[in-house]
Amino acid sequence: MSTVSTNSATVAHAVEQDHHEPQSFWRTYIFSEDHKTIAKQYLISGIFWSIIGISMSVIFRLQLGFPGMKMEFLRPILGSWINETGKLDPDFYLALVTMHGTIMVFFVLTAGLSGTFSNFLIPLQVGARDMASGFLNMLSYWFFFVASVIMFSSLLIETGPAAGGWVIYPPLSALPQAHKGSELGMTLWLISMALFIVSQLLGGINYITTVINLRTRGMSFSKLPLTIWAFLLTAILGLISFPVLLSAALLLIFDRSFGTSFYLSEIYIKGEALPNVGGSPILFQHLFWFLGHPEVYIVLLPALGMTSEIIATNSRKPIFGYRAMIASMIGIAFLAFIVWAHHMFVTGMNPFLGSIFMFLTLIIAVPSAVKAFNYITTLWRGNIRFTPAMLFSIGLVSFFISGGLTGIILGNSALDIQLHDTYFVVAHFHLVMGAASAFGLLAGVYHWFPKMFGKLMDEKLGYIHFWLTFIGIYLVFFPMHYIGIAGFPRRYYAFTSYDFTKNIFADMNSFISLAAIFTFTAQWVFIYNFVNSLIRGKKSPQNPWKSNTLEWTTPIKPGHGNWPGEIPAVYRWPYDYSKPGAKDDFIPQNVPYSQTPESNLPHENELISLEKEIEAQNLNDQFSQPH
Amino acid sequence: MAATVTHDTLTTEPDQVFDKKTWMGGVEPMKVSYGKLMMWFFLISDTFTFSALLVTYGLIRYSYPSWDPAIFGEVFKFSNLYWPTPEMVYASLPFLHGVNAPLIFVGIMTFILIFSSVTMVLAVEAGHRMDQADVEKYMLWTILGGFAFLGSQAWEWSHFIHGTETGTTITEIINGQNVQRTIFGANLVENQYGPPAFADLFFFITGFHGTHVLSGVILNILIFYRSATGLYQKRGHYEMVEKVGLYWHFVDLVWVFVFTFFYLV
Numbered sequence: 095m096s097t098v099s100t101n102s103a104t105v106a107h108a109v110e111q112d113h114h115e116p117q118s119f120w121r122t123y124i125f126s127e128d129h130k131t132i133a134k135q136y137l138i139s140g141i142f143w144s145i146i147g148i149s150m151s152v153i154f155r156l157q158l159g160f161p162g163m164k165m166e167f168l169r170p171i172l173g174s175w176i177n178e179t180g181k182l183d184p185d186f187y188l189a190l191v192t193m194h195g196t197i198m199v200f201f202v203l204t205a206g207l208s209g210t211f212s213n214f215l216i217p218l219q220v221g222a223r224d225m226a227s228g229f230l231n232m233l234s235y236w237f238f239f240v241a242s243v244i245m246f247s248s249l250l251i252e253t254g255p256a257a258g259g260w261v262i263y264p265p266l267s268a269l270p271q272a273h274k275g276s277e278l279g280m281t282l283w284l285i286s287m288a289l290f291i292v293s294q295l296l297g298g299i300n301y302i303t304t305v306i307n308l309r310t311r312g313m314s315f316s317k318l319p320l321t322i323w324a325f326l327l328t329a330i331l332g333l334i335s336f337p338v339l340l341s342a343a344l345l346l347i348f349d350r351s352f353g354t355s356f357y358l359s360e361i362y363i364k365g366e367a368l369p370n371v372g373g374s375p376i377l378f379q380h381l382f383w384f385l386g387h388p389e390v391y392i393v394l395l396p397a398l399g400m401t402s403e404i405i406a407t408n409s410r411k412p413i414f415g416y417r418a419m420i421a422s423m424i425g426i427a428f429l430a431f432i433v434w435a436h437h438m439f440v441t442g443m444n445p446f447l448g449s450i451f452m453f454l455t456l457i458i459a460v461p462s463a464v465k466a467f468n469y470i471t472t473l474w475r476g477n478i479r480f481t482p483a484m485l486f487s488i489g490l491v492s493f494f495i496s497g498g499l500t501g502i503i504l505g506n507s508a509l510d511i512q513l514h515d516t517y518f519v520v521a522h523f524h525l526v527m528g529a530a531s532a533f534g535l536l537a538g539v540y541h542w543f544p545k546m547f548g549k550l551m552d553e554k555l556g557y558i559h560f561w562l563t564f565i566g567i568y569l570v571f572f573p574m575h576y577i578g579i580a581g582f583p584r585r586y587y588a589f590t591s592y593d594f595t596k597n598i599f600a601d602m603n604s605f606i607s608l609a610a611i612f613t614f615t616a617q618w619v620f621i622y623n624f625v626n627s628l629i630r631g632k633k634s635p636q637n638p639w640k641s642n643t644l645e646w647t648t649p650i651k652p653g654h655g656n657w658p659g660e661i662p663a664v665y666r667w668p669y670d671y672s673k674p675g676a677k678d679d680f681i682p683q684n685v686p687y688s689q690t691p692e693s694n695l696p697h698e699n700e701l702i703s704l705e706k707e708i709e710a711q712n713l714n715d716q717f718s719q720p721h
Numbered sequence: 722m723a724a725t726v727t728h729d730t731l732t733t734e735p736d737q738v739f740d741k742k743t744w745m746g747g748v749e750p751m752k753v754s755y756g757k758l759m760m761w762f763f764l765i766s767d768t769f770t771f772s773a774l775l776v777t778y779g780l781i782r783y784s785y786p787s788w789d790p791a792i793f794g795e796v797f798k799f800s801n802l803y804w805p806t807p808e809m810v811y812a813s814l815p816f817l818h819g820v821n822a823p824l825i826f827v828g829i830m831t832f833i834l835i836f837s838s839v840t841m842v843l844a845v846e847a848g849h850r851m852d853q854a855d856v857e858k859y860m861l862w863t864i865l866g867g868f869a870f871l872g873s874q875a876w877e878w879s880h881f882i883h884g885t886e887t888g889t890t891i892t893e894i895i896n897g898q899n900v901q902r903t904i905f906g907a908n909l910v911e912n913q914y915g916p917p918a919f920a921d922l923f924f925f926i927t928g929f930h931g932t933h934v935l936s937g938v939i940l941n942i943l944i945f946y947r948s949a950t951g952l953y954q955k956r957g958h959y960e961m962v963e964k965v966g967l968y969w970h971f972v973d974l975v976w977v978f979v980f981t982f983f984y985l986v
Contacts, residue, residue, distance in 0.1 A: 226758075227755065227759065298766075299762045300759070302758075303762065307750070308755070309746040311747035312745060312747070314744050314745050333765060334765065337767065338770070338773040341773035341774050344925075344929075348921070348925060353910040354910075354921040354925070355918060355921060356777060356918075356922075369910070372784070372916050372918035372921075373781065374781065377781070380776075381777070384773070663747075664746065707742065708745065708746075711747030712747045712748050714746070
């Protein structure tokens with residue numbers, strides 16, 4: 095019986111594709127299947143988590159910059175984590191470092207970045223009504239939400255959250271008696287991450303499928319905006335690497351709770367021998383970094399894709415080396431899977447194996463350099479418009495280069511003996527992946543805010559935010575390299591004072607902490623700007639940045655289904671900016687060559703004959719098919 | 722809608738081997754529906770889940786020696802000093818107590834699972850023919866195969882957990898004293914057949930695979946129910962049978978690897 099009703103519903107659906115029945119508040123804003131709403135949910139969650147994650151770093155920076163500082167004023171928030179003497183509890187310091195890493199890497203720069211922009215931009219830029227499966231997309235967000243709730247609740251329990259570092263190496267993380275943070279906090283961490291991985295897989299499968307199957311007429315892969323290429327490759331990376339972390343986490347759960355010994359062998363703890371034999375903690379490191387290294391690119395690639403788009407738009411120039419950009423992203427994505435052991439040079443692995451991983455690691459410099467040069471050559475003699483989004487994108491290029499250079503040093507297995515687990519590493523990855531991706535995220539918010547909310551963000555506040563953040567981040571991480579070279583290890587609560595460290599490096603640590611507080615404070619300018627523009631922002635025109643991609647052909651506030659009528663067809667690549675002869679300095683992707691005879695190149699005139707074929711392609715309209 | 726009409730006239734042209742329109746947008750490349758594509762990508766990711774577990778198996782397995790008559794004695798016996806020989810561990814059959822039948826039972830299990838994959842292919846093929854009765858028949862066989870496999874696995878686990886009649890005597894150091902104790906069967910902490918890691922991996926990996934089979938059986942039942950009520954017949958295609966079929970074949974393929982790792986090498 096149910097089938098009869100489904101069939102009649104589909105027919106009705108196909109006829110009235112443009113005006114869906116209004117849905118209840120819950121289905122429109124909370125359990126929504128619309129990709130734009132889900133993107134906003136991810137964005138808000140990401141902002142929430144970034145406030146928590148960055149605040150944590152400020153608290154532990156206080157301890158590092160001013161060792162033994164009295165933090166009574168934090169007692170209302172941290173309670174007994176401020177001990178009787180008024181200092182930060184050392185156990186909680188470790189928890190703070192761990193949770194800062196976990197939150198920033200997974201909850202902000204993975205879920206907050208690609209969750210927001212993959213969801214928002216993929217259907218809009220490839221020309222689809224929605225994701226391939228709206229339901230799975232909704233499920234993906236709510237799995238993430240439950241993971242978030244569990245991770246957040248671990249902050250509130252008595253023994254505190256996980257404290258073994260965001261890499262949660264066993265045996266520390268496998269034995270509850272090893273440390274306070276390895277008790278309930280670690281269990282909650284593992285449960286939360288398992289749910290997070292499910293959410294990532296649901297999202298990633300959807301992204302890939304949408305890009306492959308739901309491109310509009312004429313949108314071949316060689317006409318896809320670089321953002322979409324980046325999101326596609328990010329999703330593929332996640333699809334292949336996250337399941338390995340899932341396996342690693344499940345095995346760790348068994349070691350912790352059911353007495354197995356996958357990662358444990360011959361251990362004494364508190365003078366007592368444990369019965370575990372046969373496992374290997376190094377095995378965990380291999381499994382973890384098989385995710386962990388691609389994760390770096392899962393975080394970075396979407397930011398690179400979005401900034402390619404923003405830099406081309408605001409330089410009013412075609413992106414330099416469109417195909418080279420795609421090829422280097424594919425190259426980076428491929429290499430991401432075969433370099434993981436460079437995180438493990440000092441685990442006692444065979445030095446010959448180390449040299450192979452070193453070789454593969456250093457090859458990444460080639461596609462990365464191609465990308466960096468392509469950014470610069472796109473900017474070169476461009477008609478640059480310094481919008482806040484553009485400034486943040488240029489900032490990303492700067493961080494990508496200065497952080498990438500130290501990567502060449504760290505990728506060297508001999509130099510790594512000195513630098514492993516020092517602040518040099520911390521400075522390196524915060525610049526190249528942390529700050530760069532965060533700048534990509536911010537650039538994306540400034541650039542696509544008008545599309546998301548139909549309003550413009552305040553430019554002046556955007557400039558202030560950019561300069562304070564850009565300068566602040568360099569002030570934090572540049573001196574940190576020197577602290578690392580001097581041999582200060584990461585994750586330590588306090589350092590032994592030697593003669594050579596007393597003046598220079600202690601002062602440098604205080605300076606870094608002050609810079610960190612400065613940078614943190616500057617972020618409130620953004621929060622204020624975001625909220626204020628949401629409420630009082632100026633109404634945005636339909637195409638505020640005069641951009642070529644399809645999302646700007648939708649109404650200012652696109653409804654369910656994105657385009658009120660037919661989905662536009664696509665005839666050209668997305669980078670026709672400042673084309674000689676054209677009357678405007680941009681030609682959107684949906685303008686056929688037959689309408690622009692004045693600017694067509696000879697080979698483009700030949701493409702005019704292809705237009706009929708493009709228009710003859712199927713409409714590929716999800717809403718006109720049963721779904 | 723005019724565009725669709727011209728499209729129809731265009732497709733009457735003879736099919737090219739490679740149609741450049743495949744990737745031109747507006748169509749599902751190779752006419753693969755989004756659901757089938759999603760299933761394929763899920764299977765790719767699941768491949769990596771199992772690969773990680775099998776890599777774990779390999780690494781721990783080769784940190785132990787195999788039984789070598791020259792070192793450990795001419796007669797094989799269970800010991801936690803070396804990895805057990807699979808023929809010695811899995812050598813029983815239900816209802817045939819005392820019969821030595823190395824790897825016979827697991828061979829039967831494997832045959833059942835592979836046979837259920839064959840019936841799944843037949844169900845998919847019947848779906849292409851829109852033959853509801855045949856789809857129902859072959860789905861039922863597939864479900865039966867799945868249950869038979871799960872039942873066999875339950876027996877295998879229970880036999881593995883109970884252990885042999887004589888058990889194995891192990892020596893432990895408790896408070897500095899050597900203490901001898903006889904253990905029967907295996908659990909996640911101790912194992913009469915060999916090192917505890919052997920049982921840990923056995924339970925975890927076959928258990929993880931069994932969970933996949935169980936979810937496959939549940940999906941199969943759902944598909945069977947929906948074809949039996951005529952849902953797919955009314956919908957006009959049996960693609961759901963195909964999608965679940967993909968999953969079922971995958972679970973089968975994974976078993977071939979698990980079988981190879983645990984029972985053959």
